[in-house]
Amino acid sequence: MKKTNFFSNALFKTALFVIVFSLGVFSVYYFFGQAESEAPEGESADRESPEDDVLESLETAPSVGALAPDFSLQDLKGQEIMLQEYRGRTIILNFWTTTCPYCIDEMPLMEALHLSDPEIAVLAVNVREGEGRVKSFIEEKELTFPVLLDTKANVAGDYLVRAFPTTYVVNAEGVIAAVKIGAFFDEEGLAQLVESARNN
DSSP: OHHHHHHHHHHHHHHHHHHHHHHHHHHHHHHHHHHHHTOOTTTSTTOSOHHHHHHHHHHHSOOTTSBOOOOEEEETTSOEEEGGGGTTSEEEEEEEOTTOHHHHHHHHHHHHHHHHOTTEEEEEEEESOOHHHHHHHHHHHTOOSOEEEETTOHHHHHTTOOSSSEEEEEOTTSBEEEEEESOOOSHHHHHHHHHHHHHO
């Protein structure tokens, strides 16, 4: 009787291990599969390996302590805007699209910062969307900070943007003080990014 109980317990433990292990493998596969399939249009749908892309961005993108790559882009008024024109001010350089929900959530926070602190320049670089679409979005949201059109993603390429939103914080000397891939979520998160520029 004891021998039967021993083998029954061993069989039960083995079966339980196989079930738990299988569920774990399925969960990992399902998570990454869903993350890829549910990516908003224009973000990461064409990426073969999102994990590799993020790692590549972290390793090769302009990093903290480096001079921010200069660029020239048109705003919604058709004026050419150069990054170096804002030298002497802290710059919040935000790459975004209208199809990115986190980008949309951050807009009111950046607008409040733009209106409250003249020493900070908020530059929102829209990537690969048409002027009409972007202009309608900005007017609907009643945003007043400068919005630049990176229609061919050349600047996003220089900054190796792989996800939206991506935010670079540039200090008054034109040096990158912080990089945030993904949303900063709230006012406190944005304040911490600004503070990093003042301390570096």
